[in-house]
Amino acid sequence: MKQPLVSTGSMLFDRRSGVVWRIETPYKATYVITDGGMREVGADGRLVAPGGGGRGVAQVSRMMRDMLGGDLSALYAQFDVEASGTPERWRMVLRPNQPQLAQAIRVLEMSGGAYLGKLDMTFANGNVTVLEFVRPTPVDAPAPIERGWLEAR
Template sequence: MLNKCRRLFSALLLFVCVFPAHALTLSDLQTRLSAHDITRGDFTQTRHLAMLDMPLVSQGAFLLSQTDGLLWQQATPFPLSLVLTGKTLTQRIPGQADNIVNADDNPMVFYFSRLFLSLFQGDTDALAAQFDLKLTGSTEKWHLVLTPKQPPLSQVFKEITLQGAEHIDMLTLHEVRGDHSEIRFTKVTFTPTSLTEEEQGEFGD
C-alpha cells in the first residue's frame, strides 16, 4: 500500500511538472486586464512617508470603465472623488466647486494622471513607451515591475509594481526619495456590466 501511494504521488508530481500554469506575456496581460468593460471594487491605500512614524491610510471604492475612465471615491479619512478620463482630471470635494484639470491647464499633472489610467487599464503598450517592463509569474499569479526610462518619471519613481491574477490585486509605488504607497484592491466585481445613471453623471455623460 505504501509503495502504491508513493507511485501515485510521483505520478501527480509528474503531471504538475508536465502541465505547469500558463506563463503570461505582456500581450496576454493586457488582454486579461481589458477583458471586462466595467470593474468595480474597494481600495485601501497605505502611504509610508519617511517623515512620519505612522502610515497614512485612506479607503473607498473605485470604478474602472474601459471607455469612460476611472472613478476614485475616497470615503475615509475624508470624502473626496477623482474622475479621470482621457481628457480631464476632475476633483470633487463636498461643498466645494469642482476642480477640473486638462492637458492645456497643467500638462505635468495631466501627464501623471494619464499614466495612472494606463496602469489601471493594464495598457502595456502605452506603459512600454515610458517604462522598462518585467513580467513574471503565470495566469494564477503574476507580478509586473515597471522601471522608468527617463525624466520626469525617473525623478519621482524608482519603480512601480503591479500584481494580481484576473485583475490587479495590489499596486505599489516606490519613490526615489524613499517613500512608498501600497494600494490593495478587494471585493472586485465585473457586474453590472454597464454604468448606472449616477455613475454616468460622475463621468459627465
C-alpha cells in the first residue's frame, strides 16, 4: 500500500483576489492562485513568470476560489450537488456535470461548519488529494506582500 504524502502549511483566501498557499513541509513553496491562473513565488519573494496551462489553469483557479468562498451558484453551474447537514455541520458532494471537467475530476467532497474544514478531491485517474483546514483564522486584509502577489498581472 502506498504511503500518503503529507504536507503542512497555510492558506490565505481573499474572496476578491484569490489564494496564497504556503507549503512549509516537506519542502517550502508558495503559490498564488488568481483568476489569471497559478504562479509560484520565487526564493526572492517575486512571482515567477506564469507557466503554460492557459484557459484550463484559469478555470481550475476560479473553481477553487468558488469552493473556498462558498459561491454556490458557480458550483451548481459546473457540478451536480448533494448537500446535507446544518450550517454548523454540513457536507457537500459535487460531481462534475461538464464533460470537460469530468475528464479531470471524479468527485469533490467538502465538509465544515462556519468555515470549510475538509476538501477531498478524487481525480479521474483515481488519485486522491485531501485538504484539511485546521484552525481557520479570519484576517482583516492580506499583508502588503500578499496583496502585491494577488494583484500582480
